[in-house]
Amino acid sequence: MASEHSYSSASWVLLPSQRLLWWTGLVMVPLLAVAVAAIDSVAGLAALIGLLLFLLVLVTDGMACAGLGREMTLSCRDDVMLARNQQGCIELSLHQAPPVELSAFLGPAPWLGCDEPWIRADSTTATRNGADTATLRWSLRPRRRGSWQAEQIVLAMASPWSLWTLQRHYYPKLTVRVLPDIRTVYKECLLYQRRTLAGQARMRLLGRGREYEKLREYQSGDSFEDIHWKATAKHQRLITKEYQMERRQSVYVVVDASRLSGRPAEGGDTPESILERYIQAALGLLLTSARVQDDCGLVVFTDRIRAFLPAKHGREHVQRCREVLGAVEQSEDSPDFEEIGNELRLRIRQRALLVFLTNLDDPALAADFTRQARLLSRQHIVMADMYRPAGATPLFTTKVSESAAIYDALAGHLRWRQLRTLILTLRRNGVRLALLAPGPIAGQLSKQYLAIKQRQLV
Template structure:
């Protein structure tokens, strides 16, 4: 705690200056000047001692963990405890990381005598996602007689968790996330006879031989067939590549973000869509090793766990090890699932390694591989060339587009579908792929 002279003390000392100036010409005024200065000093000292003895400084209580959303204004809820028992008026400020924007630099808080605990909401807007720590809480309040201003800082053990902003993505999928949209989902025509066993019944004319349950037929002495139902609950995993290539910058909503930022946002939107469809969903993040593995589950609690696991993920400097990743998936995923990869296969060596090892899982699971289309990666004659200077850039983009097509061609014989999606529509296109798999009952 630091005591600082208040205006009352400064004015009191300033009032002695004319007397001291007059005492220079009239020495008989010196005793009066000393007496006045001594009285002011004694009163100021007593004021400071009385204030320190009473312990007038309030205490701030903050939640251990506060959850915020990137680029969205939030309110940090704080409780200020008035320990003095009397009314106080304090200036309050909260230090936040530089990447946070606060609506106000400081606020004035009234602490009445009949309310020992006062609720304060501090408005702020976090810019990046990740884990942060709230800085010290700063106070300034007047002493008992107003001769001093007491300034103090209190360290807060408050963790700020900033999650990806899904609101811009959800605008493209508004109908999907409306509760009444679930009726539309149930009315979708499900193609196929289904894969999930339901019951046994006696053979009826027209039943296929592959539907005959031979053990039941032998036991009962008459033909018995199996009845299947369309699977409603399926498992979907999103596998996010957080290796060095995910650090490439892309533009989104007029801001420059990393490719990993777009991957994580799209992955959370896709998991939310799977939750709304009643499916079980899981999440995997990897680089040279598996950094996060959340087995498929459902419900808001499991979705929150997925969000907690990736909100502070940053691109690493390592190269992805697809052999290790596919071995882990082959070992830990027993049930046939939809695996949606978000990765970058523009590196020919990585693309070759991916195609060589993906067969370990593609025989059991349905695999979709998606990557973000870089600016300028398109067929050469997709649009007119503006001038001679643009020809070389367009040729480079065409070669990259051809290489992506070659990678998709190598993956197709393994039963893997590869696609290059637009950055701004990444989440919407992923959800469209997922719903198409649901409609066609490919699982």
């Protein structure tokens, strides 16, 4: 969890205010001109005395301003987590704040959606020990995922006569992390989750379980595949293995963050990349699997595996997966499916459902994925999903109004035929490939997962 720390002022600077500049131009410059022009007269002497009084006021007001906030400390959390496209805030506290008007400058990154980098502190409130506390609050609406670290925070205070402005500089260790929006994904998957939870008690269980329970004597009708030959040789009679239905399976979401995932995605209310849609779908599948009491894991890869979280259950694990997804960045490398497949076979020993969110419209990458998926399918249930490429539809499914659009339709049909051939090839190897329709895809992925759960394929 993020902790809160207090920071003292590291440096300060005294700057002239706008009022001082006006007084200098309207009073000090004319007095200086009169004192120089009529230095031997009474008027020159009076102008000189006026200059000295003005300088005395400046020094007195500056010395009073320099002592403001000397004991003031700034408190803030080290780690602030926000949701993408959701309203949030950064809140800081000032302890032992002086009873003057305070303003602060944070200067967040433009993509954090902060309209006012300079803000005024809320009215100070007295604490039990007599010290005053002020609150600083910046409203944010992040437009993308990412991480931003504050370089410094500047607090500005006016002098008693508003002739000077004191700026105190603080250097807190403040990091703002923007995570995927969990509310939108949850609403999209809520219908399928409710259906699963509502019908879970009356869902028919098909087939037999795969989780070993105990040994027992052979009965008529038992399969010879279930005979435990070592126990049979020891007891001198046939002994078979008995299984039970698995109540908790392991589900891994494997997200592709390579170069092809950086392409813009069609559909939806906001323009996003394919990687952003994959991240939202992965978060939705993690939430759905957690609601049906399955262990969920996360794998992120580019040219190799960049992040691996073993399958676990619980809200803390889902939050950890969300934080990892929030830090995913698109890479310009191409995936090496041979290395990725070898590492997955080494790390995931228990039978699990592997859901790949990747791009297979490149024939070379599709061939590499087919070879590795065939090996993975011997131990796991492998399912692949990819965002449907733009225009990849069969002929005569869309109306063509211009002759030039005929060639676009033919090109789309060729892409669709290539993907259709890939789907059939993977199906023969025990791998399911689905083309996700343009737009939000979290609900589509959750629907596929729940269908696999109902058929008890895991």
